[in-house]
Amino acid sequence: MSSAQKKNTFFGGVAILMVSTIIIKIIGAIYKIPLGIILPDEAYADFSAAYNVYSFFLTISTAGLPVALSKTVSEANALGRYNQVQKVFRVAFFAFLTMGLISFVCMSFFAQPVATYALQNEKAVWCVMALSPAVLCTCCCSAFRGFAQGHMNMMPTAISQVTENLSKLLIGMGLALFIGSLALQPEDFGDRMMAVGAIAGVSVGSILSVFYLFWNHRRTRRLHPGPFTDKPDGSKSILVHLLALAIPITLSSSTTAIVTLIDTNLVNGQLQSVFQSMMDAGPAITESARGFLDIGNKSAQILLDNMAAGGTAVLDSARALYGAYQKCMSIYNLPFNLMVPLTASIIPAVSAARARQNMLEAKQVSESALRFAALMALPCGVGLFVLGEPIMWLLTAGNTDHTIAGPLLSILGLASIFVCIQLVGTSILQANGIVNLPIATVVIGGVVKIIVNFILVGNPDIMIYGAPVGTLCCFVIAAVLNLLIIKVRVPSAPSYGKVFFKPVLASVVMGGVAWAAYGFLSRALGGDALTFKGNLISAAAAIVLAALVYFVLILALRAITREDLALMPKGEKIANLLHIK
Numbered sequence: 115m116s117s118a119q120k121k122n123t124f125f126g127g128v129a130i131l132m133v134s135t136i137i138i139k140i141i142g143a144i145y146k147i148p149l150g151i152i153l154p155d156e157a158y159a160d161f162s163a164a165y166n167v168y169s170f171f172l173t174i175s176t177a178g179l180p181v182a183l184s185k186t187v188s189e190a191n192a193l194g195r196y197n198q199v200q201k202v203f204r205v206a207f208f209a210f211l212t213m214g215l216i217s218f219v220c221m222s223f224f225a226q227p228v229a230t231y232a233l234q235n236e237k238a239v240w241c242v243m244a245l246s247p248a249v250l251c252t253c254c255c256s257a258f259r260g261f262a263q264g265h266m267n268m269m270p271t272a273i274s275q276v277t278e279n280l281s282k283l284l285i286g287m288g289l290a291l292f293i294g295s296l297a298l299q300p301e302d303f304g305d306r307m308m309a310v311g312a313i314a315g316v317s318v319g320s321i322l323s324v325f326y327l328f329w330n331h332r333r334t335r336r337l338h339p340g341p342f343t344d345k346p347d348g349s350k351s352i353l354v355h356l357l358a359l360a361i362p363i364t365l366s367s368s369t370t371a372i373v374t375l376i377d378t379n380l381v382n383g384q385l386q387s388v389f390q391s392m393m394d395a396g397p398a399i400t401e402s403a404r405g406f407l408d409i410g411n412k413s414a415q416i417l418l419d420n421m422a423a424g425g426t427a428v429l430d431s432a433r434a435l436y437g438a439y440q441k442c443m444s445i446y447n448l449p450f451n452l453m454v455p456l457t458a459s460i461i462p463a464v465s466a467a468r469a470r471q472n473m474l475e476a477k478q479v480s481e482s483a484l485r486f487a488a489l490m491a492l493p494c495g496v497g498l499f500v501l502g503e504p505i506m507w508l509l510t511a512g513n514t515d516h517t518i519a520g521p522l523l524s525i526l527g528l529a530s531i532f533v534c535i536q537l538v539g540t541s542i543l544q545a546n547g548i549v550n551l552p553i554a555t556v557v558i559g560g561v562v563k564i565i566v567n568f569i570l571v572g573n574p575d576i577m578i579y580g581a582p583v584g585t586l587c588c589f590v591i592a593a594v595l596n597l598l599i600i601k602v603r604v605p606s607a608p609s610y611g612k613v614f615f616k617p618v619l620a621s622v623v624m625g626g627v628a629w630a631a632y633g634f635l636s637r638a639l640g641g642d643a644l645t646f647k648g649n650l651i652s653a654a655a656a657i658v659l660a661a662l663v664y665f666v667l668i669l670a671l672r673a674i675t676r677e678d679l680a681l682m683p684k685g686e687k688i689a690n691l692l693h694i695k
Contacts, residue, residue: 134272153438162440164241179358180260187264214253221246234382251320259326278319286315362549373560385432464545481608491534498527525582539596563588628660
């Protein structure tokens with residue numbers, strides 16, 4: 115395989131998606147950081163709960179089919195079956211459209227029961243309805259993206275995703291600020307409408323993406339009009355083949371979405387139960403919960419404030435804690451989102467290598483993907499763990515109690531590492547034709563998460579802190595099981611010592627530097643009387659210093675190999691520049 119072909123097959127696509135992901139994350143930060151400031155925790159809870167149900171329907175509709183489509187198209191291209199490629203797309207698009215319509219109906223016509231019973235938050239109903247067009251349009255987008263990725267062309271995916279996120283930022287944030295300026299009454303209603311405006315930008319962006327991807331698909335097809343001589347399979351045969359690949363992947367991915375939806379219901383329900391028991395305690399409310407990180411006393415004060423304000427005190431108090439947790443989740447998802455370029459490229463790249471019987475290339479792609487995952491996920495997770503509280507103080511500008519949110523983010527930081535490893539491990543297994551076992555690992559982890567959350571969130575001394583602990587337990591189990599299965603079932607499995615040891619070492623040292631630097635600077639700039647400005651200086655300096663230390667350690671330890679970089683565009687030049695042998 116030539117160097118030019120290598121660049122086009124795997125890390126060329128990864129590089130394109132990685133750049134787009136960085137752009138998307140910057141846009142997302144510009145969007146979510148101000149949103150976390152302008153939306154109270156209660157309204158942010160509505161926003162996030164609606165997103166969870168949207169993610170559930172989107173996962174059910176699109177998790178498996180784009181992967182099956184890209185895999186099937188990649189294999190057909192490798193064999194020169196170009197008529198087969200076109201027919202596979204037509205069959206897949208019809209399937210996407212059908213799933214999108216079903217999801218749209220559920221989120222639009224049945225929004226009230228979904229919000230009330232599935233989310234345990236009846237006030238999220240308008241946010242659910244505002245997202246219903248997005249699930250239909252994104253299903254159609256997934257067909258075009260899967261087709262392009264099957265040709266190892268990641269540019270349409272990148273452009274369409276940037277378009278969606280720019281729309282979310284400009285239109286969504288614009289609507290939220292405009293609605294906020296109207297000062298609608300009562301105040302809680304105005305806050306809820308701001309959340310609806312913010313989330314409406316997602317739907318507008320998905321509509322724009324459909325138009326772009328449709329235009330791009332028509333344009334690229336005109337460049338290769340044929341005629342081709344191969345005889346394609348029948349529509350029924352293609353659909354059965356696609357579903358045989360897609361259903362296990364969908365079950366695996368949707369298990370996480372189902373667990374998240376159950377978790378949303380469970381956490382809100384358990385929080386409301388605890389708050390109801392506090393309310394029933396009457397004058398003894400401030401003594402009804404003590405203990406873990408003082409959450410009991412803080413939550414009691416939240417309930418007292420809501421009781422004084424009138425309205426649905428129990429529901430609004432649960433929304434407040436859940437909203438703080440979801441603001442942490444938006445940051446926790448950053449390392450996870452950085453894995454998307456890898457997972458989008460692993461399956462078609464490994465599938466094509468296996469179709470050519472090139473097992474060495476398949477192993478190299480898998481090992482490099484795991485190594486890049488570790489190099490990105492570990493420093494992010496360790497950094498969030500060490501600096502959880504100052505980061506939440508900065509990113510919410512004091513609109514959320516950072517003494518509650520900070521420890522939540524620290525626990526989620528550790529969980530994010532295992533989420534990334536689990537995700538990449540699942541893609542490696544799927545690319546090697548092992549599609550059922552990853553379902554079992556996620557199911558096992560999900561069941562553990564539900565049990566842990568039920569026990570801990572319902573404990574007045576722990577409450578919302580049980581949610582990230584459950585997430586951590588879930589993905590530690592799923593990631594470790596995936597790695598064990600890869601070692602046993604995948605031919606020429608990666609060497610985990612080579613993959614993980616050096617990134618772990620560099621990340622631990624980096625975390626120690628970040629912790630020491632922040633502690634020293636925060637004490638020097640105010641100690642217990644540290645101001646927001648002092649926290650900003652301390653946290654920013656600690657992050658910059660930690661990043662520099664990590665970069666130096668990665669180079670000094672030779673944690674990334676020349677073979678890895680050779681698969682990237684300009685990889686040889688990068689390796690020479692960094693003196694990597």
